[in-house]
Amino acid sequence: xxxxxxxxxxxxxxxxxxxxxxxxxxxxxxxxxxxxxxxxxxxxxxxxxxxxxxxxxxxxxxxxxxxxxxxxxxxxxxxxxxxxxxxxxxxxxxxxxxxxxxxxxxxxxxxxxxxxxxxxxxxxxxxxxxxxxxxxxxxxxxxxxxxxxxxxxxxxxxxxxxxxxxxxxxxxxxxxxxxxxxxxxxxxxxxxxxxxxxxxxxxxxxxxxxxxxxxxxxxxxxxxxxxxxxxxxxxxxxxxxxxxxxxxxxxxxxxxxxxxxxxxxxxxxxxxxxxxxxxx
Amino acid sequence: xxxxxxxxxxxxxxxxxxxxxxxxxxxxxxxxxxxxxxxxxxxxxxxxxxxxxxxxxxxxxxxxxxxxxxxxxxxxxxxxxxxxxxxxxxxxxxxxxxxxxxxxxxxxxxxxxxxxxxxxxxxxxxxxxxxxxxxxxxxxxxxxxxxxxxxxxxxxxxxxxxxxxxxxxxxxxxxxxxxxxxxxxxxxxxxxxxxxxxxxxxxxxxxxxxxxxxxx
Numbered sequence: 001x002x003x004x005x006x007x008x009x010x011x012x013x014x015x016x017x018x019x020x021x022x023x024x025x026x027x028x029x030x031x032x033x034x035x036x037x038x039x040x041x042x043x044x045x046x047x048x049x050x051x052x053x054x055x056x057x058x059x060x061x062x063x064x065x066x067x068x069x070x071x072x073x074x075x076x077x078x079x080x081x082x083x084x085x086x087x088x089x090x091x092x093x094x095x096x097x098x099x100x101x102x103x104x105x106x107x108x109x110x111x112x113x114x115x116x117x118x119x120x121x122x123x124x125x126x127x128x129x130x131x132x133x134x135x136x137x138x139x140x141x142x143x144x145x146x147x148x149x150x151x152x153x154x155x156x157x158x159x160x161x162x163x164x165x166x167x168x169x170x171x172x173x174x175x176x177x178x179x180x181x182x183x184x185x186x187x188x189x190x191x192x193x194x195x196x197x198x199x200x201x202x203x204x205x206x207x208x209x210x211x212x213x214x215x216x217x218x219x220x221x222x223x224x225x226x227x228x229x230x231x232x233x234x235x236x237x238x239x240x241x242x243x244x245x246x247x248x249x250x251x252x253x254x255x256x257x258x259x260x261x262x263x264x265x266x267x268x269x270x271x272x273x274x275x276x277x278x279x280x
Numbered sequence: 281x282x283x284x285x286x287x288x289x290x291x292x293x294x295x296x297x298x299x300x301x302x303x304x305x306x307x308x309x310x311x312x313x314x315x316x317x318x319x320x321x322x323x324x325x326x327x328x329x330x331x332x333x334x335x336x337x338x339x340x341x342x343x344x345x346x347x348x349x350x351x352x353x354x355x356x357x358x359x360x361x362x363x364x365x366x367x368x369x370x371x372x373x374x375x376x377x378x379x380x381x382x383x384x385x386x387x388x389x390x391x392x393x394x395x396x397x398x399x400x401x402x403x404x405x406x407x408x409x410x411x412x413x414x415x416x417x418x419x420x421x422x423x424x425x426x427x428x429x430x431x432x433x434x435x436x437x438x439x440x441x442x443x444x445x446x447x448x449x450x451x452x453x454x455x456x457x458x459x460x461x462x463x464x465x466x467x468x469x470x471x472x473x474x475x476x477x478x479x480x481x482x483x484x485x486x487x488x489x490x491x492x493x494x495x496x
Contacts, residue, residue: 171380192302193309194342256312264346271353278360278378 018144019105026104121149128209129244145201150208153215154180157272160218165279172279176272183268184208187249191261196253206248207265213240214269218276225280234273241269308415311340319343323423326456331420332465339415344422348394351425354432355386359494365438366496385493393486394421397479401462405475410466424458424483428490435495443495451487455480 105113124146126132154177162173188203217237221230245265253261297304320343322334359382367374398417405412431450435443459480466472 165378165380167377168380171384175380175383189302190342190345193306195306195310254312256314259313260311260316260342264349267346267350267353271357274353274357275378278357278376279380280376280378 022105117146117148120144120146121152124149124205124209125212128206129212129240145205147201147205147208150184150205150211153208153211156215157211157218160215160222161275161279164218164222172275176275179268179271179275180211187264187268190264191249191252194253194257194261196257196261198252203248203252207245210241210245211272213237213244214272214276217273221276227277230277234277237276238269238273242266245269305341308339308341310338311342316340316343319423320347320426323426323457324453326453326460328457329460329464331423331457331461332416335416335419339413339419341415341418341422343426344394344418347422347426347429348390351428351432352383352386352390354429355390355490355494356383358432358436359386362436362438362495365436366440369438382494389486389489389493390425393482394418394425397421397482401475401479405466405472408472408475410472412466416465420461421458424454427454427457428487432490432494435491443491447487447491447495451484454487455483458483 124144157180158173158176161176162169165172184204184207187207188198188200191198191203192200214234214237217233220233224230224233242265246262249261249265250258315338319331319334319340322328322331360378363379364374364376395418398421399414402412402414402417427450431446434446437443437446459476462479463476466475
């Protein structure tokens with residue numbers, strides 16, 4: 001779910017738009033609104049050429065009531081007083097504010113992009129790994145999928161395993177990374193070949209997010225070196241990961257083939273769990 | 281995997297839509313859970329000889345892929361455990377170390393065997409004129425490896441003579457499975473007898489390799 005609408009005045013109803021929808025609506029709005037675009041941060045004399053990328057800078061003074069014709073046009077198109085300047089540095093730059101098309105995400109500050117992606121990772125994590133009412137419906141569960149989260153989790157697991165290994169560290173990382181990355185692709189292909197219905201990248205994303213409990217387990221095992229404790233922790237992490245992945249995988253295929261689709265998932269998590277226990 | 285191969289078999293449908301389209305491969309995965317379990321159990325009994333009848337018009341590659349993958353994981357995991365246990369018996373002071381090279385060796389060995397041997401037999405038998413189907417060969421050889429999965433678990437027992445007995449029994453069972461099914465599919469004729477013996481010996485060689493490399 002896109003959370004970028006959450007901290008501004010929602011003049012447009014906030015809906016969970018994915019990035020591609022935002023870009024499309026941005027282009028549509030800029031086509032429709034034409035030259036009467038409000039650039040509240042600009043003095044009329046210094047207005048940049050009418051482009052589809054107006055953006056709100058952090059400290060917006062209200063446009064002064066000068067008497068040039070272009071600004072009169074702008075004032076007429078302003079239905080209400082401009083909103084108070086949003087606080088500095090929040091991710092409001094792609095929000096809809098009713099004054100024209102939403103700003104372009106290409107020109108926003110890097111910190112905003114990073115924060116938005118991090119926020120998306122957290123919200124996807126909450127949807128996939130923790131109990132929530134949308135679990136049974138994979139379409140709703142991860143509408144705004146991304147691959148950053150899975151990437152971080154896979155690399156973190158590889159690094160954690162490689163750190164705890166005493167010999168052949170690079171080979172351990174290579175095996176772990178290859179196992180997880182290729183494993184996610186192969187698991188998705190397995191479901192597709194069995195005649196199931198999933199979206200390829202959404203499935204990659206989900207399988208990546210389900211690695212989060214194993215990441216936590218690997219982190220704890222890195223710190224504690226007792227074998228029995230490791231076995232218990234890894235078993236718990238494994239159970240949690242499987243529980244997270246189960247509804248998604250099982251609902252994607254024909255019920256007669258549910259076990260065929262789930263067994264490889266179990267195998268992959270089991271092998272990763274074994275690697276976590278065994279590597280020291 | 282040539283599409284014209286399927287044209288020789290009367291009953292199979294040919295939905296080949298190109299190498300890169302997933303839907304052209306779904307015909308080889310058109311099995312339900314109970315079918316796969318059934319085939320798996322029948323692969324444990326070497327005396328049958330009717331595996332190809334059991335597959336019928338619906339050979340599946342699901343068994344090949346996931347049995348080999350499971351076997352790779354089992355060999356790597358249990359191989360490490362068993363090596364540790366045997367070393368512990370002789371030298372009390374050894375500590376656990378996980379040799380990740382076992383994963384590479386297992387992957388290369390098992391995947392290589394299960395792909396190369398059926399393909400080689402397919403081409404050889406085609407050259408000699410008999411009617412062979414590549415997908416069925418891949419399927420059969422894949423299921424023949426399934427007996428090594430519980431064997432890998434049993435090989436954890438750190439008694440050397442017992443290990444050898446176990447692996448010889450498993451190897452014989454698997455080789456008999458392969459040979460009997462191959463014979464009943466091809467039809468026994470004299471010049472093909474060499475093929476059957478070769479199949480038997482190759483499967484035994486795989487069993488010995490598993491014991492020697494992963495459970496020394």
